[in-house]
Amino acid sequence: MPSLPPIERDVEKRADKAPVTGAFDDPETEEFVPDPLEDAYYEYLLRLGDDALILGQRLGEWCGHAPSVEVDLSLANMALDLIGQATHILERANNGDGDELAFKRDVLDFRNCLLVEQPNGDFARTIVRQLLYSTWQHMLFEQLVDSPDPFLRAIASKVVKEVAYHRELASEWTVRLGDGTDESASRMRDGLDWCWRFVPELFEVDEKLEQLIGLQTVPDPRGLERGYRTAIGEVLAEAKLEVPADQRPILGGRRGHHSEHLGHLLAVMQFLPRTYPDAVW
Amino acid sequence: MSGDWPLWEVFVRAKGGLAHRHVGSVHAPDQELALRHARDTYTRRLEGVSLWVVRSDQIVASDPDEAGPLFEPAEDKIYRHPTFYDIPDEVKHI
Numbered sequence: 001m002p003s004l005p006p007i008e009r010d011v012e013k014r015a016d017k018a019p020v021t022g023a024f025d026d027p028e029t030e031e032f033v034p035d036p037l038e039d040a041y042y043e044y045l046l047r048l049g050d051d052a053l054i055l056g057q058r059l060g061e062w063c064g065h066a067p068s069v070e071v072d073l074s075l076a077n078m079a080l081d082l083i084g085q086a087t088h089i090l091e092r093a094n095n096g097d098g099d100e101l102a103f104k105r106d107v108l109d110f111r112n113c114l115l116v117e118q119p120n121g122d123f124a125r126t127i128v129r130q131l132l133y134s135t136w137q138h139m140l141f142e143q144l145v146d147s148p149d150p151f152l153r154a155i156a157s158k159v160v161k162e163v164a165y166h167r168e169l170a171s172e173w174t175v176r177l178g179d180g181t182d183e184s185a186s187r188m189r190d191g192l193d194w195c196w197r198f199v200p201e202l203f204e205v206d207e208k209l210e211q212l213i214g215l216q217t218v219p220d221p222r223g224l225e226r227g228y229r230t231a232i233g234e235v236l237a238e239a240k241l242e243v244p245a246d247q248r249p250i251l252g253g254r255r256g257h258h259s260e261h262l263g264h265l266l267a268v269m270q271f272l273p274r275t276y277p278d279a280v281w
Numbered sequence: 282m283s284g285d286w287p288l289w290e291v292f293v294r295a296k297g298g299l300a301h302r303h304v305g306s307v308h309a310p311d312q313e314l315a316l317r318h319a320r321d322t323y324t325r326r327l328e329g330v331s332l333w334v335v336r337s338d339q340i341v342a343s344d345p346d347e348a349g350p351l352f353e354p355a356e357d358k359i360y361r362h363p364t365f366y367d368i369p370d371e372v373k374h375i
Binding site: 068071077168172176 | 286307310311313317322325
């Protein structure tokens with residue numbers, strides 16, 4: 001697949017800041033300095049938006065393949081909720097053009113966490129991934145509802161209801177599969193083993209996130225970790241599943257260091273708009 | 282897989298003040314998931330404000346072979362229809 005050039009945001013910003021007068025008219029023209037806060041905010045939107053987009057695409061892969069038609073609809077509904085969230089957030093990040101971000105970036109430019117890009121595996125692994133992500137997303141968005149940023153506040157108050165449902169549904173299925181047959185329980189254990197090493201990334205704080213936390217624009221995910229582990233522990237206990245031992249955490253998604261699975265996902269997701277850029281429907 | 286699950290009949294209340302209406306059925310392993318399946322299958326487009334699910338095998342149904350004795354005697358009793366007085370326009374859902 002041909003790789004399109006990255007979006008040159010700096011160039012756009014430079015154009016905005018370019019002096020109206022000629023360079024020789026004003027010898028004290030300021031040199032362009034990127035606003036670090038604006039950069040951190042943009043980065044945060046990409047992280048939230050890409051999480052939703054990639055998990056939505058993954059769940060969409062179940063369409064027509066789920067264990068029953070009812071489950072097919074449940075998974076597709078969640079996928080559509082997430083793609084709707086991604087649309088709002090990526091549009092906000094890119095002046096109304098979310099498609100450009102979704103379809104014209106390559107793997108290294110995606111900022112989703114590694115958990116959401118993990119392949120569906122069997123239904124049990126998909127449910128484990130959903131439980132681990134939706135529980136985190138729900139706890140985060142419950143706090144984003146109080147953000148001083150009007151956009152984050154507005155999107156969070158819409159999203160928090162959708163995600164509460166995702167979390168409940170994933171919890172219900174976790175209990176039924178974990179406390180089901182020997183085979184369903186063993187598949188859930190395999191799913192947990194696969195997904196558990198990606199949990200610490202959800203609570204990772206880097207320099208860019210630190211800036212927004214310092215301004216109290218967004219919650220500090222580290223403050224959510226204890227409650228998260230308790231909540232997951234309760235669901236797993238009800239499901240008669242052991243909380244897996246902590247493994248060496250795998251990080252990097254937030255910096256664009258993804259697993260090999262993301263490229264395959266993007267190849268399917270981006271094929272049409274890249275091959276037929278003007279296609280409409 | 283869904284063939285292993287019991288069948289549940291789904292009833293949706295479209296809005297406050299209306300009765301629940303039968304809209305279809307879903308397969309589900311138990312009552313909680315039956316409600317979730319009903320929600321995901323039948324209320325995706327704002328169809329309702331309330332849901333009921335009932336195990337299909339808990340419904341007692343009339344025997345189609347007895348339709349004659351059960352229903353035909355009502356055919357010639359038009360005086361049982363409430364058509365002999367006017368209903369004010371303001372009264373809806375009667």
